[in-house]
Amino acid sequence: MSTSSNSPLTAGTTRLVNLNSVLPWVIAAVALILLPQLFGSRSALTIINQMAITIVFALSYNMLLGQGGMLSFGHAVYMGLGGFFSMHVMNMVEGGLWLPLPLLPIFGGLFGMFFAFLIGSFSTRRAGTVFAMISLGVGELVAACSVIIVIFFGGEEGVSGDRTMGPEVFGWDFGSHEQVYYLTIFWLLIAALGMFLYSRTPIGRIANAVRDNEERAEFLGYSQRNVRWMSFIASGFFAGIAGALFAINYEILTEENLNLATSGTILLVTFLGGVGFFVGPIVGAIVFTLLQTVLGLYTELWGLYLGILFLATVMFFPFGLTGLIAMHIAPWKMGKIGHLVVPYAMLFFPAVLAILSGAAFMEILFHIREAGVGDSEMSLYGITFDSHAIWPMATAIVVFVVSVFIINRLSARVKAAWDEATHTGRAGS
Structure with a gap:
């Protein structure tokens, strides 16, 4: 006896699957909206905003490493470039350009995507060690340019701006930390949902196939280079959004936002949370931010403890903290x-x-x-x-x-x- 696709049983199962897919996002949105009621202090909101920015940045990096198998040592370049461009746009708004602040991350994302398009056109031809070394060289190159091209990067002092100079949105001028918090979590949810949906698209699935066996993917008719390039471009877009959110929150960017130390940090965050799991970078970003901010208030050795935790995770739990939970x-x-x-x-x-x-x-x-x-x-x-x-x-x-x-x-x-x-x-x- 066959079951029709329109039968009540099939329809009920479909609704249950859709509910299970949507419910975590609804719970996350409600929790983030209510969070300021529990932690309403200025310092707490600053920590949560930093956590949200790190989550977006880490998720964008996981698009490369976890989904595409591309180990990058220069991913901070796209976050930094998106942030610097957003800061210049913010200063243009102060000079008379009409642009509501909530739209600024789009410009940061597009700028990061533009450079990911250019750099990915030659860096994604090969994977493995070749790609990692090219990303390292690009990171060094852009870090050097940040000192030379003062008109864009601002030299040692960086580039600063004022987020409150734009037009108000529903009466908000984004002068308070609470208003900036809600703007940050809005883009956190949009970016996280966008990256999650991308991982479920055909190109996202093929990126996993290229990661696991690029020869077989090529034999099936997919260009491994084009698949990596498209993932690289998408990753650069979301990294640029993270840079724009950083610019909005801190109103200043310096060379530290795109150097190799920042690229190494996001690699550590992603591995700590769990490479390959979508929620892995989220877990890693939360743990890292808490260690950096909360533990950093009590000891100057927080970096040492973080390094020990990272080594223990890589040695004993190679799938990260999320993998440790998934084992159970x-x-x-x-x-x-x-x-x-x-x-x-x-x-x-x-x-x-x-x-x-x-x-x-x-x-x-x-x-x-x-x-x-x-x-x-x-x-x-x-x-x-x-x-x-x-x-x-x-x-x-x-x-x-x-x-x-x-x-x-x-x-x-x-x-x-x-x-x-x-x-x-x-x-x-």
Whole structure:
């Protein structure tokens, strides 16, 4: 008995699929709209705006690396160029050009896309190491030009502007941080949805095929070079939008916005979250921003901890934090996630102790090295002590060694529990 495509069962299934596709976006939009009610301070909105910009930037980078398999060391070029152009357009608005501020990211995106079109015309002919080295060279070239072409990049001082000089939009002049926040999340949702839909288009699917096996894609009649080029252009457009949002939020851009350090940072963010997962860069951007801003308020060594987290992720969880979460979907669906609760709980406390004691050791060592003469008192975890005394350092070392020993002893139990949770069994057994 066949089921008609117009039957109630098929129609109901289609509506359920559509609802499951739309619901996450609706929840995200509502959460972002209500977020200022929970975190309404100026500093909190600034952190969330920075997080949103990093998400757009990281998602655009994932279009290259995660979807197209193109490792780029110069992706900050397109964000920076889009941001600088947006800043000049902002100054033109101050000079009399009529342009509402919410439309400015379109110009940043188009400028980033224009240079992605030019650079991609020769850089996407080859993938792998060749493409990575070309992107590195382009990044160095544009960074050097930012010092030479002062009329566009502004030299060492950069280019600044005033976002409030444009026409008001529904009574908003975008002078307050809350108004800028809503403008930023509006473009965050638009850009994220655009990149998600692009990944579901035929060209987005073929980009995955070229990433996995470019020879087979070529044999099927698709030009691997054209597919990479189109993905490169789309990625440059969304990176330019991120640059425009940066210009709107901070009203200044400098050489730091397009140098190799920024390109390396977005590579780290994407890998940390999980390359290949659409939500991976989102997770990576949130974790990175929190480490950079919140943890940065308490310690100068936040970059060291971020580097350690990145190394641990690459070594032990190559699919990133999102991949680590995705690993547990299968045990959840099989109803075996309970097998992991007790081993994970037992592993949690020594892991936390190892992290805190290891951080304490590095903080004490840093304080001894950087503190002034006679300044030996320091406070850590709410405890004030003499950093030059032997017992704080010795305590940190002992707790770290004992914690690592316990983790090593528990690892076999965790592995056995994981094997049991992921074991599907055989039919008839």
